[in-house]
Amino acid sequence: MQKKKVPSMVKDEQLIQIRREQLIKGAVKLFKEKGFHRTTTREMAKEAGFSIGTLYEYIGSKEDVLYLVCDSIYEEVRTRLDAHLAKNEAGMDRLRQVIASLFKVMDEMQDEVLIMYQEAKSLPKESLSYVLKKEAEMTALVESAVREASEQGSIAPLDPTEMEILANNIMVAGQMWTFRRWTVQKACTLSEYTAVQSKLLLSSLTVEAK
Amino acid sequence: MQKKKVPSMVKDEQLIQIRREQLIKGAVKLFKEKGFHRTTTREMAKEAGFSIGTLYEYIGSKEDVLYLVCDSIYEEVRTRLDAHLAKNEAGMDRLRQVIASLFKVMDEMQDEVLIMYQEAKSLPKESLSYVLKKEAEMTALVESAVREASEQGSIAPLDPTEMEILANNIMVAGQMWTFRRWTVQKACTLSEYTAVQSKLLLSSLTVEAK
DNA sequence: TTAAAACGAGTGAGCGTTCGCTCAATAAAA
DNA sequence: TTTTATTGAGCGAACGCTCACTCGTTTTAA
Numbered sequence: 001m002q003k004k005k006v007p008s009m010v011k012d013e014q015l016i017q018i019r020r021e022q023l024i025k026g027a028v029k030l031f032k033e034k035g036f037h038r039t040t041t042r043e044m045a046k047e048a049g050f051s052i053g054t055l056y057e058y059i060g061s062k063e064d065v066l067y068l069v070c071d072s073i074y075e076e077v078r079t080r081l082d083a084h085l086a087k088n089e090a091g092m093d094r095l096r097q098v099i100a101s102l103f104k105v106m107d108e109m110q111d112e113v114l115i116m117y118q119e120a121k122s123l124p125k126e127s128l129s130y131v132l133k134k135e136a137e138m139t140a141l142v143e144s145a146v147r148e149a150s151e152q153g154s155i156a157p158l159d160p161t162e163m164e165i166l167a168n169n170i171m172v173a174g175q176m177w178t179f180r181r182w183t184v185q186k187a188c189t190l191s192e193y194t195a196v197q198s199k200l201l202l203s204s205l206t207v208e209a210k
Numbered sequence: 211m212q213k214k215k216v217p218s219m220v221k222d223e224q225l226i227q228i229r230r231e232q233l234i235k236g237a238v239k240l241f242k243e244k245g246f247h248r249t250t251t252r253e254m255a256k257e258a259g260f261s262i263g264t265l266y267e268y269i270g271s272k273e274d275v276l277y278l279v280c281d282s283i284y285e286e287v288r289t290r291l292d293a294h295l296a297k298n299e300a301g302m303d304r305l306r307q308v309i310a311s312l313f314k315v316m317d318e319m320q321d322e323v324l325i326m327y328q329e330a331k332s333l334p335k336e337s338l339s340y341v342l343k344k345e346a347e348m349t350a351l352v353e354s355a356v357r358e359a360s361e362q363g364s365i366a367p368l369d370p371t372e373m374e375i376l377a378n379n380i381m382v383a384g385q386m387w388t389f390r391r392w393t394v395q396k397a398c399t400l401s402e403y404t405a406v407q408s409k410l411l412l413s414s415l416t417v418e419a420k
Numbered sequence: 421t422t423a424a425a426a427c428g429a430g431t432g433a434g435c436g437t438t439c440g441c442t443c444a445a446t447a448a449a450a
Numbered sequence: 451t452t453t454t455a456t457t458g459a460g461c462g463a464a465c466g467c468t469c470a471c472t473c474g475t476t477t478t479a480a
Contacts, residue, residue: 015459035331037247041436053438053461062436117389118331121245135393165402172390179327179389180382183345192375222424251470263427263472272470 019058022048024072027065032111036066036119067127070120073112074134080105081138092154098145099170106174107190114178135171143167229268232258234282237275242321246276246329277337280330283322284344290315291348302364308355309380316384317400324388345381353377 026047030039041062045055059065084101088094106113120131146167150158158166177190236257240249251272255265269275294311298304316323330341356376360368368376387400 012458037332040434050459051461052436053463054459056437057459117393118328121328121392122247132393132395139394168390168394172387175389177382179385180378182331183327183342184349184378185342188375225425250468261427262470263429264425266471267425 031115091152095145095149110178241325301362305355305359320388
């Protein structure tokens with residue numbers, strides 16, 4: 001990533017952190033407004049409060065900014081999620097807790113999550129797989145909760161593939177609502193959305209594509 | 211959209227159709243491979259089998275191609291869906307039929323649907339709202355089936371907002387999977403995916419974010 | 421003969437990136 | 451204390467390249 005090009009030998013680590021945070025904050029705002037591709041490096045620099053020259057003291061390429069943004073969003077999601085899951089419940093209670101927390105966090109961070117899923121594909125291969133690995137970790141967390149609930153008989157018994165799919169299903173429910181929200185261009189919280197699911201036996205509606 | 215710039219007065223309508231189809235076909239292939247932004251107009255022209263100059267005889271801007279592609283994908287989805295829905299069922303059967311057909315069509319057209327939902331945001335405002343209008347029409351179709359089933363007591367009674375959300379929910383289920391498939395970078399059909407949903411009472415899992 | 425259709429080198433704007441410079445702060449020397 | 455040297459953060463004009471789009475010419479076909 002941002003290999004120092006030799007413009008200076010030693011940099012104040014603390015300052016690098018500060019600049020990066022300014023940069024990420026501004027970039028998130030711009031990406032929300034116009035997406036990664038339509039945002040120029042000059043705009044990013046300006047929004048962060050310094051010049052284009054300075055920007056390149058802290059990053060190696062435009063794509064580095066996208067990576068920083070995606071990474072920081074994931075870290076934030078993860079941090080908040082862990083905070084919610086501090087008290088350790090078990091079985092069905094844990095599964096409920098995991099889902100509720102996930103949805104809550106995604107609801108709080110709708111815009112950021114949307115950026116991630118709309119822009120991640122522009123990341124260079126290596127950074128992308130790094131970000132997706134973090135995503136996989138979160139899915140694994142959900143999957144473990146599903147497995148526990150299934151083993152305890154709180155939900156139907158599932159084979160490993162089914163567990164994986166269900167975990168993906170839960171992960172995606174949050175992501176997609178933010179996406180759908182963009183498509184229909186309408187404000188609505190994830191909780192409102194999931195409330196309807198709760199009311200219905202979705203299984204009775206979901207039929208197999210023949 | 212593609213206002214003719216006056217390069218020529220009268221054009222053979224049939225030829226325009228042929229060229230557009232060549233263009234769309236090639237563009238879909240390229241967008242699948244590298245996305246809209248990374249595809250150049252020269253590449254599009256080449257893939258379609260003519261030169262860059264000729265390309266601009268048939269379109270006004272690069273974004274026009276994206277619009278043509280999105281529009282044609284929607285038309286195709288719509289056509290296939292209508293074909294499935296030819297025999298008119300009613301009530302719960304109709305709802306089942308609508309969902310099954312929708313999933314089937316989306317399964318058949320995963321790549322194209324993915325293009326739409328990943329690239330539509332790059333459309334100029336006017337074209338975007340035009341495409342979204344078509345999307346809304348399809349959602350309305352689903353919603354009417356939901357309403358019928360609800361009124362007949364085949365599913366729980368729902369207020370209008372709930373019906374709308376449920377319809378969106380069904381629409382997104384298909385989109386979701388094509389998208390998730392990209393994220394986890396794994397092949398899986400929508401039918402496999404929905405089969406798991408069918409097996410579970412999702413309502414018992416989905417709790418409200420408090 | 422003429423007009424539509426195809427062509428592709430050319431154009432210029434935009435943008436990511438670079439690099440030589442400024443300047444304040446700090447350190448070293450006088 | 452004052453002067454001089456060093457450092458490194460910040461800067462932004464300029465560079466080079468890409469790419470959407472144009473236009474004068476050539477080909478085709480009626």
